[in-house]
Amino acid sequence: MKLPSDIELFELVDKLSLTYFNKHFIDKVYFNTRLRTTGGRYLPSKRVIELNPKYVLESNKEExxxxxxxxxxxxxxxxxxxxxxxxxxxxxxLLKATGSPRHCSPLPSQQREYRYKYQCIQCGFVYKRVRKVNMRKYRCGKCRGSLKEI
Structure with a gap:
């Protein structure tokens, strides 16, 4: 999906507002390239909706x-x-009535790469970590079992 212009974005938001809320959207909506971890935000003091353009480029239309x-x-x-x-x-x-998500899924470009995976020997719980863990010092947080690297 390509990035819509400001006019196309306003028309899209107004169309969705009419479809799901039976009300027109009369204020401003625009893309904010500084948003990193959130899909969008509503600023009540300005009555403005800001959307993350990365979600248009990296995710699907439904998201x-x-x-x-x-x-x-x-x-x-x-x-x-x-x-x-x-x-x-x-x-x-209102979220439930309109079928709106409570949270948006993380962007593929923002997902962490876990370099290390550890598994509890007793309960089998898997821990994903970016940094290496001293397996002699740390144990499973659920059952206190020993960890092994997988």
């Missing part, structure tokens, strides 16, 4: 639409004066 729907949940609840934050009941109910 990107899910991010837009999530931010529209924040937007419409804020406009209506209801609880628009992640912990609010109104927000959780």
């Amino acid at each position: 990107f639409y899910g991010i837009i729907k999530h931010e529209l949940c924040h937007y419409h609840l804020h406009i209506e004066g209801k609880g628009y934050k992640h912990g609010d009941r109104d927000f959780k109910e």
Whole structure:
């Protein structure tokens, strides 16, 4: 999927808003290239939705639409004066009603590469680590068993 222009992005957000919320989106939406670990954000003080352009380029259309729907949940609840934050009941109910995701999946370019894998000898739990672990010093956090490198 290629990066849409600002006008195309606004039209897409407005279309999704009408489809899932039966309300027009009348404020601003744009791409913010400085976003790294989040798919998007809603700024209530400015009534602006910022979206991460990497999700358009690296993920599929459904993932990107899910991010837009999530931010529209924040937007419409804020406009209506209801609880628009992640912990609010109104927000959780609207997410469920519109089929919006609670969190977006990590970008393929942002996923960590684990160099070391350790497995507990007793319970079999696998630990993934970037840094090497001293297996004589550390044990399994679940059952206190010894670790082996796999």
